[in-house]
Amino acid sequence: MTPNDDSIVDEKPPLVTPSGNEAANESRVTRFLSSTALVKVIAFNSVFLGALVTSVVIPILPALLVDFEKQAALASGVNSTTGRSAEFEFNGHREMRAHRSGKIVEKTSYIFLAKPFSEMLTNLFTGKLVDSFGFRIPLLLGSVMSIVSVIGFTYVDTILLMTLMRIIEGVGTSLSVVSSLALVTYVFKTDDERTKAISIGYMGWSAGVALGYPFGAVTYYFFGRDVPFLTLGALSILDGILRFVARPPVKSPTTDRTKCATKSKQNLTEFLRNPHVIVILILCFTMYTIGGVYLTVTPDWMLQDLRATMWQVGVILLIGAVFQTAMKYFVGWYGIWVGRWVCAVAGYLILVVGLSTYTLPPSIWALLGPDLAMRIGYAANACSLTSLLALVCERNFPSRQGSAFGIYNAITNLGFVVGPLMNIGLLQVLTTTWCLRVFAGLSLLSACLAVFLKFAEEGNKDSDVDELVEPE
Numbered sequence: 001m002t003p004n005d006d007s008i009v010d011e012k013p014p015l016v017t018p019s020g021n022e023a024a025n026e027s028r029v030t031r032f033l034s035s036t037a038l039v040k041v042i043a044f045n046s047v048f049l050g051a052l053v054t055s056v057v058i059p060i061l062p063a064l065l066v067d068f069e070k071q072a073a074l075a076s077g078v079n080s081t082t083g084r085s086a087e088f089e090f091n092g093h094r095e096m097r098a099h100r101s102g103k104i105v106e107k108t109s110y111i112f113l114a115k116p117f118s119e120m121l122t123n124l125f126t127g128k129l130v131d132s133f134g135f136r137i138p139l140l141l142g143s144v145m146s147i148v149s150v151i152g153f154t155y156v157d158t159i160l161l162m163t164l165m166r167i168i169e170g171v172g173t174s175l176s177v178v179s180s181l182a183l184v185t186y187v188f189k190t191d192d193e194r195t196k197a198i199s200i201g202y203m204g205w206s207a208g209v210a211l212g213y214p215f216g217a218v219t220y221y222f223f224g225r226d227v228p229f230l231t232l233g234a235l236s237i238l239d240g241i242l243r244f245v246a247r248p249p250v251k252s253p254t255t256d257r258t259k260c261a262t263k264s265k266q267n268l269t270e271f272l273r274n275p276h277v278i279v280i281l282i283l284c285f286t287m288y289t290i291g292g293v294y295l296t297v298t299p300d301w302m303l304q305d306l307r308a309t310m311w312q313v314g315v316i317l318l319i320g321a322v323f324q325t326a327m328k329y330f331v332g333w334y335g336i337w338v339g340r341w342v343c344a345v346a347g348y349l350i351l352v353v354g355l356s357t358y359t360l361p362p363s364i365w366a367l368l369g370p371d372l373a374m375r376i377g378y379a380a381n382a383c384s385l386t387s388l389l390a391l392v393c394e395r396n397f398p399s400r401q402g403s404a405f406g407i408y409n410a411i412t413n414l415g416f417v418v419g420p421l422m423n424i425g426l427l428q429v430l431t432t433t434w435c436l437r438v439f440a441g442l443s444l445l446s447a448c449l450a451v452f453l454k455f456a457e458e459g460n461k462d463s464d465v466d467e468l469v470e471p472e
Helices: 020-033 036-075 094-099 102-133 136-155 159-187 191-223 226-245 253-259 268-273 275-305 310-338 340-357 368-396 401-426 432-450 453-458 461-468
Strands: none
Touching: 020 036, 036 102, 036 136, 036 159, 036 191, 036 226, 102 136, 102 159, 102 401, 136 159, 136 226, 159 191, 159 368, 159 401, 191 226, 191 310, 191 368, 268 275, 268 401, 275 310, 275 340, 275 368, 275 401, 275 432, 275 453, 310 340, 310 368, 340 368, 340 432, 340 453, 368 401, 368 453, 401 432
C-alpha cells in the first residue's frame, strides 16, 4: 500500500462510548446531584449534625471536666481522689455525684453557652455572606469548621480548648444551617413545597436529639472518649463530601437580586420594621427562651429529684423526639390547610400545659406526659414560625432571604442564652415549680401574640394561590 491509500487516510481510532447501563447510571447520578431531593437532604443533615453533636457533648461534658481536673492534679503532683478515670457509672451517677460540685456545674454552663453565643454572633454575618456570595462557600466553610470542632473534642485536654471547640462548632453550625435554610427558600418557590422542605430540615433536630444523648452516653461508657467523637467526625466528612458534589437547581442570590430589583427595593432596616417580621422574631425569641429553660431544667430534675437512671432519661428523650418529629411532619404537610397561625397558637398553649405540670409527676414515667407536651408544643411553633418567615420573605424581601434566616437563627441562639440565665436568676428567689410557671405565663402571652400571625399568612394567600394554580 502507498501512503496515499484512502484506507489509510480514512482510518481513525475507534471511539470509546459508554454502554447503555453506564450512561443510565451516570444520568441518574447527575440528576440526583442537581435534584431538589438533595437540597432536602442537605438541609436535614445541617440541622441533624448540629443537634447530634450538641446532644452527644452534653451528657459527656461533666465527666470530661472531672477528667480534666484529675489530669491537672496528676500533672501538679497531687494524687487523685480515686484511681479510676471519669468513666463513671452512668446508670447510678455515683461517682458523678461525688465530684459534682458547684464549680463543675458552673464550668459546664459556660462551655454549654459558648456554642449558642458564638452561633448567635456569626448568624448576623452569615446571612449577608449568603446574599452576597451564594450558598456554596458558606456550606463548605460550615462543614470544615464542624469537622475541626468534632475532631478537636477528641483530643483537647483543657477547659479553655474545650470552650474554643464549642465556639468553632457554633460558627460551623451557623454557616451550615443559615445557608441550607436559605437554599431551601430559593429552590422551593411554592408555599406548600417550601413548608414541607423546611419541616424535613427541622426533623433533623428531633432526630439529632433522639440519637445524640443515648449514643454519647453509651459509647463513652463502653468505648471511651474517642469513639463517639470520631464517629461524628466521619459523619461530618461524609456530609461535607455531599455538599461539595451537590449542584442545586438554583441561580445565585446575586442574580436573583438583580432580577427582583423592581419587586424588592427594601433594605435590611425595612425588613426589620415589617410588622409581620417583628411578630415572628418576638415569638421566636420567647419560644427558644423557653426551650433553653427546658434543656437546663430537664436533665437535673430527672436525675436528682426523680432519681432516674441514665437509661430511663434516654428512653424519655427518645419517645419525646419521636412525637416531636411526628408534629413537625404534621405541620409540614397539613399546616397550610389547618393554618400555621393556628398551629403556633396551639403550640404555645400546649407549652403552657407542659410547663405548669412538669414538676407534678411523682415518678420518671409519669413525667412522660408533661415532657411530650413540651416537645409537641415546641415542634408546632418551630415549623410554623420558620415557614411563615420564609413566606413573608419570598413575597416581600426575595433578595434578603439569607439575611432573614441569619437574623432568625441569631434570635434563636439569643433565646438559648437568655433562657438559662433567666432561670438561674429566678432560682435564687423561687422554686423550680414557680420558675416554670413564670415561663408558662410567658408562653400564654406568646399565644395571644401568635394570633396576629393570621394576618401574615392571609396577606399572602391570594398571591400564593395564583402561583399554585396554572391557567389552562
